[in-house]
Amino acid sequence: MAQLLGICSEDEIEVDFAFKGSAGIGEKDPSGWGYAYSKNDYWLVDKEPFEENKFDKKEFSLRFPANFFSNFLISHIRFASKGRKTLENTHPFTQELFERKWLFSHAGHLRMYRHILERSDYLKPKGETDSEEAFCSILGDVKALGRLAADKEIAKQIDKTAEELAKQGGLNFLLSDSEILYAYYSGYKTLYYTEIRPPHETNIIGENNQLWFTLFVKGQDVQICIVASEPLIKDVHWKELDIDTLYSFKKGKRHKYVL
Numbered sequence: 536m537a538q539l540l541g542i543c544s545e546d547e548i549e550v551d552f553a554f555k556g557s558a559g560i561g562e563k564d565p566s567g568w569g570y571a572y573s574k575n576d577y578w579l580v581d582k583e584p585f586e587e588n589k590f591d592k593k594e595f596s597l598r599f600p601a602n603f604f605s606n607f608l609i610s611h612i613r614f615a616s617k618g619r620k621t622l623e624n625t626h627p628f629t630q631e632l633f634e635r636k637w638l639f640s641h642a643g644h645l646r647m648y649r650h651i652l653e654r655s656d657y658l659k660p661k662g663e664t665d666s667e668e669a670f671c672s673i674l675g676d677v678k679a680l681g682r683l684a685a686d687k688e689i690a691k692q693i694d695k696t697a698e699e700l701a702k703q704g705g706l707n708f709l710l711s712d713s714e715i716l717y718a719y720y721s722g723y724k725t726l727y728y729t730e731i732r733p734p735h736e737t738n739i740i741g742e743n744n745q746l747w748f749t750l751f752v753k754g755q756d757v758q759i760c761i762v763a764s765e766p767l768i769k770d771v772h773w774k775e776l777d778i779d780t781l782y783s784f785k786k787g788k789r790h791k792y793v794l
Contacts (some may be wrong), residue, residue, distance in 0.1 A: 641706065
């Protein structure tokens with residue numbers, strides 16, 4: 536399945552991040568990968584599609600690990616269900632709203648969605664995926680609240696739209712405006728989160744057969760939240776997200792007001 540990863544830190548931290556050449560599932564190679572991290576309220580995005588029979592494991596060693604300082608990271612490995620294997624159809628997706636760039640990655644497949652999603656005149660997908668259609672639908676409803684809407688009001692609207700969209704199929708997603716990381720779990724496959732509090736006696740290392748990362752936090756007094764399709768770090772407590780529930784994380788902490 537598509538691999539989602541979101542990291543939200545209280546302060547900017549140093550990160551090493553890499554996709555693995557073994558990112559495939561069994562004999563199936565991925566359709567593309569992408570990751571983004573925030574810098575000065577702006578998302579820096581690196582992503583690449585893989586056309587049929589073009590996945591080359593050697594290429595991963597040439598591009599990774601990536602090293603950067605940030606308090607947000609969102610990554611995605613795509614196994615296409617709708618839309619060609621092109622850059623425009625590769626996650627994460629970005630849209631601008633109220634002078635802020637929003638970022639979105641999705642795991643799942645939405646069926647019979649068009650009667651719901653074709654309602655935003657302001658935001659239009661650049662590609663062909665149901666994922667980006669859902670993204671535009673969510674942000675279109677946020678836009679209707681106006682630029683002065685409070686965080687709690689925005690979260691309630693995202694939750695309401697997500698619940699409606701999830702009736703059409705699998706809808707696990709990560710969404711962020713580089714201030715808050717939203718995570719939604721529709722019950723499709725799995726989605727977990729963990730809160731890692733200081734003191735940090737060692738750096739934090741996460742890994743599976745698709746990706747790995749190191750958070751250089753040894754000796755730092757910083758709190759971190761991580762959302763992932765499956766537990767990636769040993770010796771920490773992971774919780775599965777409640778179904779049809781929106782979670783939000785800010786400055787490395789889960790917010791209590793989220794529905």
